[in-house]
Amino acid sequence: MVQKYTPTVRFWAGPYLIIFVSDPCDLEILMNSEKCLGREICKNIVDRYPLGDGLIAIGGEQWKIHRKFILSSFHYRHFEYFVKENAVDIYHYITDAIDIYHYITDAIDIYHYITKFAFDSICETVLGLEMKVSEKISEKYINSTDTATGILTQMFLKPWLLIPIVIRLTSYHKKMIECTNYLNSFSNELFIKRTKEYRERINQQVSTRVDSDNSAKKNRPSLIDSII
Template identity: 25%
Template sequence: MILILLLFIIVLCLICSWIYLLRDSKSYNIPGPMPWPVIGNGNLFLVDSSEFLRLLSELAHKFGNACRVHILSDRYIILSHPKYIEEIISSTETITKGKSYYFLRPWLGDGLLTSTGQKWKTHRKFLTPAFHYNILHSFLPVFLKNEKVLSEHLKSQADGSLIELFPIMALAALDNITESIMGVSFEAQKDRESKYVKAIDVASQIISTRMRNIFLNSDLLFALTPYKRTQDKALAVLHSHTKEVIEKRWQELKNTNTNKLDENSEIGMKNKHAFLDLLLLAEVDGHGIDIESIKDEVETFMFEGHDTTASGLVYGLYCIAKHPEVQQKILEEQKEILGDDLERDPTFSELQQMKYLECVIKESLRLYPSVPIIQRLITRDVEMSGLQFVKNSSVIINIYHMHRHPDVFEDPLEFRPERFHASNSFKSPFSWVPFSAGPRNCIGQKFAMLELKVTLAALVKRFKILPGEGEPEPCGDLILRSRNGVHVRMLPRI
């Protein structure tokens, strides 16, 4: 009798859950797959990160550029066209990140990527000067120095053998971020077995798995799995590195008796290492920033400032290797700007003149955006761009698919840098958003573009870059990686 009663209650709960999900899915004018009881459409997302991007594209093909899914009882709207995303990412109302960003908090805390409201506005305002146009000039020597270390390492492999790019570029990008905006040097490129880079890979994979897997969404269930212990070990490495960065820079400031910001400086800082110094020395409402907030911001920028750039470098080199005519044009542009002495370093002004290289970078970021998807949370019932959004829905903006959409770009799968010439224009300014857009756009996009320019220009100048074997299988972890790696071959040029 008790067993029958329990079965009846379970069946009743399943029916009620299904009715709720069906009614909820019809409460707004966005199509999508039929949800199942309890799990919604969560079964669709039990895929690995390489299948995840394919799944999102399949949903777009089947249901259109605006598609609705339920993961458990949570609503997600997947958008894949500029006409739908423009109003959302340009609005000051929808600045809160989506629910999936919750899983980043054990790592990044309440930093600029995950925070919202007044804290985000305050931190965004006082951190923006750290990426002022003028301060980028002072980062150039760092980028040039680390590019030479990178080139020296690649020289030993430039014999036509296969080179896996991600581990190498991750270390170069890590050196750039720590030495420039953090103001400390760890010479990561000399440590080929970097525990920090490996820990980022592990943490990224586990967090992105949690974002997709309905069974790992629950903190309780996640804590019972080996994933939790593995994540804890990885985060211990990352937090320890962050602590070391902060302590090292703080000691340097103490040694030079620097205890406040230079009010007469154009950008509010006396020395070039503005970002971490701003955090350590700035005052908000008459008080210094608490140590937890400093840690959160350093964690955030160490991750965002090196992993995304590494992805951009990797796929940029892959595209250049696949298109020798593009590579030759990059080289010719440098010859025109630098003259006969190709071995000398470019100046900041000369880098700004490399317009074709800039087009190449933009086109590679179109096909392979470092951050393939972003999310926003809808905080009230609202109609935007002709779509009805229900409060507490998360909006998934599928940048990867949108950048390959035939309605957005002509011949979208062709690598064509010329489409970014100044004389060309897109149907929407929100057609190309590898750095997002609107009030929550990437604060360091000019920093990233300069680093990409310096590194790619130097590598094309020094090496003939040739295709590797096979095609990469892009996977949507926290950043765009590849399940089977990204490989090229190199031969010395000079």
């Protein structure tokens, strides 16, 4: 529909007016408008299934401040460095999957595999935590995120699910509670762990740079270290 009626598409989803914008110039205007950066609908959902004050939940000037702060950890060269350092692992991981499934199908969806490495990259860049795609915690976090995102999408596509009493009668409610509880516990445990490590480094007067021989890592503290 967006391709057919480009560059701007407007339609109603129940009581909500939905507008899709594909022109970069129009998008720039919207992104610089505090009024258009409101999060009323998102806030109603997040209040029901809390996931903290992240970029999805907040709006206006606060959104700009958080976004500017987070972008420092999402610089392209950081991810480029991660890919170079893990290129061999990525190659072997995907080729192993091809060896397993090529007898069953001619096409393999690599999205599932790429998201695991994207998760590893985000953990290392933002959280300062090295994870391996083979670890179950990586799998569970990704699955919880995918499930929560899928349910949120359904809530926007089916506006009646935005009514609290309605969604509580569906299986979505229980799944969202399980996903948000796990995601919050993962984040809280990680923050407590990193805070403890930071205080120990301060007490021992040890540099926060873990790998002094690696100049790429040495010059980029993780986002969570900056927050602490």
